[in-house]
Amino acid sequence: MNIIEIHNLTKSYKKNRGIDDLSLSIHKGEIFGFIGPNGAGKSTTIRTLLNFIHPTSGTAKIFGKDSVKDSKEIRKQVGYLPSEVHYYDDMKALDLLIYSAKFHQYSNDQRIVELAEKLHLDLNKKIEDLSFGNRKKVGIIQALLHEPKLLILDEPTGGLDPLMQHAFFELLKIERDKGATIFFSSHILSEVQKMCDRVAIIKEGKLLKVERVEKLLKNNVKKISLTFQAGNEQAIEEIEGMNKVKNGDDWTFLYSGDINRLLHKISTLHVKDLLIEEPSLEEVFIHYYE
Numbered sequence: 001m002n003i004i005e006i007h008n009l010t011k012s013y014k015k016n017r018g019i020d021d022l023s024l025s026i027h028k029g030e031i032f033g034f035i036g037p038n039g040a041g042k043s044t045t046i047r048t049l050l051n052f053i054h055p056t057s058g059t060a061k062i063f064g065k066d067s068v069k070d071s072k073e074i075r076k077q078v079g080y081l082p083s084e085v086h087y088y089d090d091m092k093a094l095d096l097l098i099y100s101a102k103f104h105q106y107s108n109d110q111r112i113v114e115l116a117e118k119l120h121l122d123l124n125k126k127i128e129d130l131s132f133g134n135r136k137k138v139g140i141i142q143a144l145l146h147e148p149k150l151l152i153l154d155e156p157t158g159g160l161d162p163l164m165q166h167a168f169f170e171l172l173k174i175e176r177d178k179g180a181t182i183f184f185s186s187h188i189l190s191e192v193q194k195m196c197d198r199v200a201i202i203k204e205g206k207l208l209k210v211e212r213v214e215k216l217l218k219n220n221v222k223k224i225s226l227t228f229q230a231g232n233e234q235a236i237e238e239i240e241g242m243n244k245v246k247n248g249d250d251w252t253f254l255y256s257g258d259i260n261r262l263l264h265k266i267s268t269l270h271v272k273d274l275l276i277e278e279p280s281l282e283e284v285f286i287h288y289y290e
């Protein structure tokens with residue numbers, strides 16, 4: 001069953017391109033990563049889905065309901081973390097979260113305390129006295145506290161230190177195990193690789209690829225590290241299907257062609273060392289971007 005269904009969604013700002021003809025489905029219970037460089041259209045997609053901005057054309061459904069017509073009903077069951085959180089600065093974190101829970105007709109102060117303990121957040125501090133990372137934690141708790149069926153998180157880990165990123169992902173796993181579906185955007189590919197079932201890559205407003213993470217990593221692309229005797233440079237440069245070359249005596253590149261052809265070519269060189277391995281998501285990501 002699909003929790004989110006996006007059909008040919010386009011959002012144009014007056015002069016700027018936002019997103020262009022985007023189609024995507026997110027299945028129930030999956031953790032889905034949405035990755036792309038600055039300005040690719042991640043926030044635009046999320047904000048259009050939640051009806052903070054209106055689509056220029058196309059449709060989206062969440063829980064089978066229309067993202068525009070039924071947005072109020074949808075939002076009750078969604079936990080949303082915007083990329084930048086803005087709050088009433090003179091409120092205490094605890095008061096703000098209790099207020100927020102009431103909006104969702106959810107009253108469980110104990111859950112707020114437990115989430116704050118896991119994220120090491122002092123609930124008695126005023127928002128204005130919190131650092132950027134600690135404000136982000138308030139936003140995370142706000143998104144999680146009513147135990148929503150769907151979490152939509154826009155760059156949730158920005159500003160969190162590595163320990164807190166880990167604590168945050170542990171919280172996400174708990175929600176997923178309880179049946180929640182999680183859709184989050186990120187620049188940090190190692191975290192997407194660790195956490196996500198599937199991933200979508202967006203570039204200049206268009207979807208480049210939607211794939212299971214393990215498949216994306218195995219998808220024919222190999223990372224080749226080669227050390228060879230001087231004089232063979234030109235022969236290596238002629239290899240088709242390779243990109244991202246690191247020069248010097250050691251060459252490292254990604255290769256997406258027929259592995260037999262590559263091996264045949266390499267066998268004609270004077271090779272000192274050769275390593276063929278799976279690239280990281282980061283390396284695959286760069287491969288798709290160039």
Ligand SMILES: Nc1ncnc2c1ncn2[C@@H]1O[C@H](COP(=O)(O)OP(=O)(O)OP(=O)(O)O)[C@@H](O)[C@H]1O
Nearest residue numbers: 013016017018036037038039040041042043044045
């Ligand atoms: N309010 C707006 N008015 C005009 N153009 C906008 C507006 N918001 C976004 N855009 C444009 O839409 C495009 C997509 O921006 P968006 O914020 O969705 O990207 P993003 O992938 O979330 O980027 P980042 O990783 O930097 O947050 C960009 O070209 C941006 O300039």
